[in-house]
Amino acid sequence: MPLNIGCTARPGRGRDNKTGSWRVFYPIFTEETCTGCEICVLLCPEGCIEKKGEKKYVPDLDYCKGCGLCAEECPGDAITMEKEEK
Amino acid sequence: MKEILEGSHAVAEAVRLCRPQVVSAYPITPQTHIVEALASMVADCKLDAEYICVESEFSALSACIGASTAGSRTYSATTSQGLALMYEVCFNAAGMRLPIVMTIANRAMSAPLSIWNDQQDSISLRDSGWIQLYAEDNQEALDLHLLAYRVCEDHDILLPAFVCFDGFILSHTYEPVDMPTQEEVDAYLPAFNPYQRLDAKDPISFGMYATPDYYMEFRYENQRAMLRAKEAIVRYGTLFKEQFGRDYSGLIEGYELEDAEIALVAMGSICGTVKDAIDEMRKDGIKVGLLKIRCFRPFPDEEIAAALAHVKTVAILDKNVSLGSKGAVGLEIKDALYGSSIAVYDYILGLGGRDIRKKDIRAITKLAEQGSGDMFYGLREELL
Amino acid sequence: MVDKSIENFECGHRACGGCGAATAVRMILKGAGEDVIVVSPTGCLEVFTTPYPETAWKVPWIHSLFENAAAVASGIEASLKRQGRSEKVLVIGGDGATVDIGMLCLSGAFERNHDITYICYDNEAYMNTGIQRSGATPFDASTSTSPAGSCSMGNKHAKKDVPAILAAHGSPYVATASLSYPTDLMKKVETAVNTPGATYIQIHAPCCTGWGFEGDQTVAVGKLAIETGLWVNYEMVDGVLRKAKKVKRKPVEEYLSVQKRFRHLFKPKRNEEEIAKIQAIADANAAKFGIDI
Numbered sequence: 179m180p181l182n183i184g185c186t187a188r189p190g191r192g193r194d195n196k197t198g199s200w201r202v203f204y205p206i207f208t209e210e211t212c213t214g215c216e217i218c219v220l221l222c223p224e225g226c227i228e229k230k231g232e233k234k235y236v237p238d239l240d241y242c243k244g245c246g247l248c249a250e251e252c253p254g255d256a257i258t259m260e261k262e263e264k
Numbered sequence: 265m266k267e268i269l270e271g272s273h274a275v276a277e278a279v280r281l282c283r284p285q286v287v288s289a290y291p292i293t294p295q296t297h298i299v300e301a302l303a304s305m306v307a308d309c310k311l312d313a314e315y316i317c318v319e320s321e322f323s324a325l326s327a328c329i330g331a332s333t334a335g336s337r338t339y340s341a342t343t344s345q346g347l348a349l350m351y352e353v354c355f356n357a358a359g360m361r362l363p364i365v366m367t368i369a370n371r372a373m374s375a376p377l378s379i380w381n382d383q384q385d386s387i388s389l390r391d392s393g394w395i396q397l398y399a400e401d402n403q404e405a406l407d408l409h410l411l412a413y414r415v416c417e418d419h420d421i422l423l424p425a426f427v428c429f430d431g432f433i434l435s436h437t438y439e440p441v442d443m444p445t446q447e448e449v450d451a452y453l454p455a456f457n458p459y460q461r462l463d464a465k466d467p468i469s470f471g472m473y474a475t476p477d478y479y480m481e482f483r484y485e486n487q488r489a490m491l492r493a494k495e496a497i498v499r500y501g502t503l504f505k506e507q508f509g510r511d512y513s514g515l516i517e518g519y520e521l522e523d524a525e526i527a528l529v530a531m532g533s534i535c536g537t538v539k540d541a542i543d544e545m546r547k548d549g550i551k552v553g554l555l556k557i558r559c560f561r562p563f564p565d566e567e568i569a570a571a572l573a574h575v576k577t578v579a580i581l582d583k584n585v586s587l588g589s590k591g592a593v594g595l596e597i598k599d600a601l602y603g604s605s606i607a608v609y610d611y612i613l614g615l616g617g618r619d620i621r622k623k624d625i626r627a628i629t630k631l632a633e634q635g636s637g638d639m640f641y642g643l644r645e646e647l648l
Numbered sequence: 649m650v651d652k653s654i655e656n657f658e659c660g661h662r663a664c665g666g667c668g669a670a671t672a673v674r675m676i677l678k679g680a681g682e683d684v685i686v687v688s689p690t691g692c693l694e695v696f697t698t699p700y701p702e703t704a705w706k707v708p709w710i711h712s713l714f715e716n717a718a719a720v721a722s723g724i725e726a727s728l729k730r731q732g733r734s735e736k737v738l739v740i741g742g743d744g745a746t747v748d749i750g751m752l753c754l755s756g757a758f759e760r761n762h763d764i765t766y767i768c769y770d771n772e773a774y775m776n777t778g779i780q781r782s783g784a785t786p787f788d789a790s791t792s793t794s795p796a797g798s799c800s801m802g803n804k805h806a807k808k809d810v811p812a813i814l815a816a817h818g819s820p821y822v823a824t825a826s827l828s829y830p831t832d833l834m835k836k837v838e839t840a841v842n843t844p845g846a847t848y849i850q851i852h853a854p855c856c857t858g859w860g861f862e863g864d865q866t867v868a869v870g871k872l873a874i875e876t877g878l879w880v881n882y883e884m885v886d887g888v889l890r891k892a893k894k895v896k897r898k899p900v901e902e903y904l905s906v907q908k909r910f911r912h913l914f915k916p917k918r919n920e921e922e923i924a925k926i927q928a929i930a931d932a933n934a935a936k937f938g939i940d941i
């Protein structure tokens with residue numbers, strides 16, 4: 179593919195880099211104690227948590243770096259970090 | 265229409281006719297009269313542009329980068345210390361492929377501080393990726409601004425350009441100039457049509473960084489665009505000639521060169537003095553001619569080699585010095601003539617405003633004939 | 649109203665896990681709305697979002713140099729004005745780019761009062777080049793150019809008060825914020841962007857890598873900064889202090905002791921004298937901004 183003049187790019191290729199491979203721990207979301215506050219969605223540095231339904235939040239494991247911020251800040255303790263089986 | 269104008273005002277008028285939408289500049293002698301004139305034009309609604317009165321040259325060119333990327337035709341002007349302060353921004357603008365046009369009222373570099381003319385400032389930025397055009401007189405300075413915008417904004421080129429004219433010698437001298445009308449300029453220079461721009465409707469990221477997997481290719485693309493600019497300057501110079509009658513179709517120009525045995529090579533206002541000296545020497549039977557370089561970047565090496573192929577001796581008049589080496593133009597001419605049997609001598613002269621008279625040109629011609637060169641010419645021996 | 653559903657920052661960027669700057673930028677882009685053009689100077693944010701050809705930005709974005717973002721933004725604003733376009737111009741830059749090397753361009757842009765919003769994500773050092781001190785590094789923090797050592801307590805200077813400097817330029821809106829208080833942060837961005845003229849927000853953005861804590865603690869550390877009075881969230885409208893977040897203050901060591909950059913204050917032995925100096929900074933902040941409940 180020829181270079182874009184001036185080293186520019188349109189959005190799209192950013193997702194090529196699957197940062198999920200960096201992960202050591204991964205988050206597990208449970209619905210029971212989820213308050214639906216969505217603070218996890220807001221705080222995730224990757225912006226990789228998606229609302230899939232009522233109290234159903236799903237991290238995109240292609241990109242989740244396993245930082246644990248969502249788990250730490252969840253007021254309902256609905257997210258736990260588990261060691262990744264590689 | 266013929267008018268008698270100070271060089272700076274002729275340039276400012278030319279810039280106005282090019283309809284820049286954002287002007288951003290910082291005053292410095294001997295460029296000040298240009299930016300003052302443009303500020304007045306904006307104040308009097310004669311120029312419909314945003315004039316950003318910045319706090320430094322560094323910001324002046326940085327603002328041009330922003331404005332150009334956002335989709336405006338932009339203009340700046342500076343010289344010596346101001347240009348040096350822009351060093352980093354110059355490389356950046358060229359790498360980002362922005363068609364910014366900037367006038368350089370050539371001046372010496374400090375230290376020692378000097379407000380007077382030589383060409384060290386722009387020549388020191390020869391590697392920055394800017395097209396560099398040098399004017400012999402104020403008519404040419406004026407005209408080259410039109411040409412520069414036309415070339416730079418071509419989507420096959422997309423490079424910034426310096427239009428260089430000698431500080432004081434041209435910038436502060438009144439000369440008659442033929443000022444084109446707005447209609448004529450509009451017919452030559454179409455409205456700015458950015459290749460790509462910052463736009464919320466079509467988001468693009470500008471100024472990304474390149475890993476070793478990409479960097480070389482971006483530099484190579486810059487180099488190719490520079491080399492294409494040679495052809496574009498010839499093409500748009502020819503168009504200029506058809507429309508305005510003045511001929512800028514060549515990257516170089518010869519004067520009494522066809523049958524010359526000695527060729528003097530020079531850039532900028534010194535060419536006028538050289539031509540007068542040649543007229544005198546020709547009367548004395550000396551077969552001497554001038555090769556004037558109008559376009560220093562891209563460097564017309566093949567054109568120069570062809571134009572000088574028949575001469576025996578070449579004397580380069582360099583108003584700069586690459587300290588620890590030689591004059592920058594001389595080095596490039598030697599490279600262009602590599603392998604030929606032509607004797608090539610470099611003369612560093614006119615630094616910091618040292619006068620160059622016809623008799624100096626005659627003396628240099630003689631030195632070259634005698635095989636003596638690669639030297640500073642015109643030093644005051646009693647001071648050394 | 650801030651539209652929290654706006655997501656103009658793409659996954660796949662290369663920030664460290666738990667990066668405060670990345671979280672802050674996601675919030676900034678929600679507060680700024682869709683009609684925005686972003687300028688970023690060289691620094692972590694620029695580097696982790698734009699290795700060619702992979703960009704994380706779904707809004708128009710430009711990087712030119714480390715120290716010229718405010719001038720580039722000035723030029724963009726002038727150009728948009730000329731074209732009659734509506735986009736807001738937003739700079740998002742690091743503290744080094746803002747309070748140190750970019751100060752000239754920043755001062756010029758604010759003096760000319762371009763209609764831009766300049767946001768500094770303040771991670772309190774030059775992180776991209778390996779945690780060197782900046783003018784925003786707090787007193788006694790150990791960085792790679794202000795290392796703590798047998799005869800050094802780390803950074804010798806207090807944080808440069810850039811919000812006050814920019815308020816003194818006549819900025820109509822200057823604010824500070826923290827990523828640990830997202831609603832406040834996003835609302836301030838919205839206010840700044842919609843206030844005509846040159847507006848400024850400095851956002852405390854804890855950096856796990858540079859400060860020395862685990863990535864899951866980014867928000868907690870940010871909260872402690874507020875709760876100890878070492879960071880104050882406030883607004884200045886036309887130079888007048890309007891609102892500062894009140895807190896029931898905790899002792900500064902609760903904030904200091906969780907970060908490796910302050911470890912020398914506690915090990916090998918607790919340095920009461922230095923901790924007291926930092927407590928005095930917090931006390932002075934509390935008095936100045938009236939934050940004590």
Ligand SMILES: Cc1ncc(C[n+]2csc(CCOP(=O)(O)OP(=O)(O)O)c2C)c(N)n1
Binds near residue numbers: 690691714741744782
């Ligand atoms: C003129 C210049 N000097 C130095 C650098 C090296 N440099 C690049 S980023 C950076 C530090 C950035 O610090 P900051 O602005 O705080 O952003 P951070 O990386 O911390 O997010 C430095 C020193 C540069 N790119 N340009």
Ligand code: SF4
Binds near residue numbers: 204241
């Ligand atoms: S662990 Fe970190 S990266 Fe993964 S979803 Fe939670 S906040 Fe996002």
Ligand code: SF4
Binds near residue numbers: 693854
């Ligand atoms: S060093 Fe700090 S600011 Fe930079 S990416 Fe890592 S966490 Fe973010």
Ligand SMILES: [Mg+2]
Binds near residue numbers: 742744771772773
């Ligand atoms: Mg920083």
